[in-house]
Amino acid sequence: MHRTMYKLIKRGKLFCLFTYFFVSFAWAAQTSDVQDLFTQADAVRSSNPAQFIFLIEELETHRANLSSKQTFNLDYLTGYSLSFKGKFQKALEIYKKLVTSEANETLKLKASLSIVNTYAISKNWPDGLHYLSNALNKLPLVIDDKLQQRAYAVAAIFYNQLGQFELGLGYARRLAKLSLVGRNFCFAKQLGLESQFELGLLEENDPQILEGIEACQQSNEVVMESAIYSYLAKLHLKNSNPQKAILALEENLQAIEESRYAPIIALYYSLLAESYFQIQSSVIAEDYAHRTIQQTRNIANSKPQVSSYKVLYQIAESRGDHKLALEYHKKFAEADRAYLDNIKTKHLAFQLAEHQTTEHKSRIELLDKQNNLLTIEQKLSAIKAENNRLFIAMLIAIITLLVFWAYKSWMTQKRLKQLAEYDALTGILNRGHFTQVAQSALKYCANTDMYLSCILFDLDKFKNINDSYGHACGDWVLKRVAEVCQAQGRKNDIFARLGGEEFCVVLPSCDLLTATKLAEEYRKVIERIDSADSGFDFTISASFGVTDTLRSGHALEKLIADADEAMYESKHNGRNRITVYSVPDKDADSDENTAANSDGAQADLPLFTGS
Helix, strand or coil: CHHHHHHHHHHCCHHHHHHHHHHHHHHHHHHHHHHHHHHHHHHHCCCCHHHHHHHHHHHHCCHHHCCHHHHHHHHHHHHHHHHHCCCHHHHHHHHHHHHCCCCCHHHHHHHHHHHHHHHHHHCCHHHHHHHHHHHHHHHHHCCCHHHHHHHHHHHHHHHHHHCCHHHHHHHHHHHHHCCCCHHHHHHHHHHHHHHHHHCCCCCCCCHHHHHHHHHHHHCCCHHHHHHHHHHHHHHHHHCCCHHHHHHHHHCCHHHHHHHCCHHHHHHHHHHHHHHHHHCCCHHHHHHHHHHHHHHHHHCCCCHHHHHHHHHHHHHHHHCCCHHHHHHHHHHHHHHHHHHHHHHHHHHHHHHHHHHHHHHHHHHHHHHHHHHHCHHHHHHHHHHHHHHHHHHHHHHHHHHHHHHHHHHHHHHHHHHHHHHHHECCCCCCECHHHHHHHHHHHHHHHHHHCCCEEEEEEEECCHHHHHHHHCHHHHHHHHHHHHHHHHHHCCCCCEEEEEECCEEEEEEECCCHHHHHHHHHHHHHHHHCCCHHHHCCCCCCCEEEEEEEHHHHCCCHHHHHHHHHHHHHHHHHCCCCCEEECCCCCCCHHHCCCCCCCCCCCCCCCCCCCCC
16 A cells, blocks of 8 residues: 555656545445444344344445455355245355355354254254254354354254253253353343243243343343243243233234244234133134234244144134134144154154264274274274174165065055955945945034035946946946046045945035035036947936935935935936935925936926925
């Protein structure tokens, strides 16, 4: 700089000298401003998310003029902002690039800890444990008290999320023993309270709760403070105090919504949904439950999602909307199963990590002993290697045999189940399995006051087809009829071949009119079957009988018998038509009862109905 200034003075170019000073001053000012932006962003990244995102956007405008160190730092802060917005996959990509980059060890360790946090949120426990172990091993290489505090905090967070609350409490207490102020003091309080809550060591009047809230308020840590309020709300709900839970949650609801942190927002909404449902405010509870589901769309296997589907199911059930209740109950069951599977995955991941750690320590001990007995080890190593090869070969052979046996067993069971439950020719339910499934459907519909209808149909003049064209052609007809009808029906319909050319369809949650229309669709698709593929030219049709539980009751034998009676009425009236079962009644003259009876030409449906 001084050499350049001397040259300019020597040449008498005062204007150039002035320009040089101005540019140098502007560059220094800009550098100072950029560094201030970095300092501010790092200070407010969790306490003021909106300001943090604004600062990151401002820094992005200076990216082209940043040093390599500043560029790496901006990448890290960008990843942090993406995590806050719930875009965890994009954040992971940035963090992993930093870990393998030329950034300094401190920033790499920060990125590793952020990866651990992200994996905790996305439930990737094996990879999270791997990065956490590496980060804790590298911690002694970094001389930074604040980073050590953060590492303990991340370890406590991860182990709490993994369900290993004893370990989480241990790291929280390590963190608390350090000289903490501000944000880290809040972290230590919140993590300790979380571990104690999950271990059943926390009561709603515990003074630690108030201490934790005050610590987080002093450092303006909205997310941590909100988490503590959620533990308090859960304790109120546990003690049947939903009103107190609502007060605790709503006191901090606006602040956590402004943070845009999806996991804690979803937790708040789910707790509010459960609380309002307990005080019978179904409309508000339903609204919060739907908000929870919206918040958890990018968060797999979450407890708030399970809780919200349960609330929605209970609300629909209380309103008598059984169809909607059934849909929500299915979603609740699926979410609950996935959540429980996730808990099992956590335990498995932790046990695997423990096993690997134990194995690693055992190998180190073995190497120490082998170093003391080097000569003997050289002789034994060859024997050991050979034994290992034999053991591995034997193990592979055993595993292969076990896998082959398990596969054969599975195939046999699958085949036996197929033979036991399905018709060998058509692939639809056989009579025995149909009876079991249909009776279960009838029982459910009776208990939930739902409609159930039954369609019975028989192929017209099927014996003539067998006699004229052979049994192979008859089998072709049966399979083709099953295919077109199965494609026409609903997913939850119970479709079976009862024997010979007779088929039956039980339709849960289906009234008589809808069943009659569906029977007409069956009749049409059967009538439209092209027999040319069989090698012969003939027509195919069927006669149908339809009834429902309002006419025939909830006994399967009676339901089929009445449908059979209606079907034979169709046969008697000319075949290729539909008849609705008519209940015999001595007052039938006073009722306007008719039966559906249609053919392909006229499609008229006179109804035979009972009182």
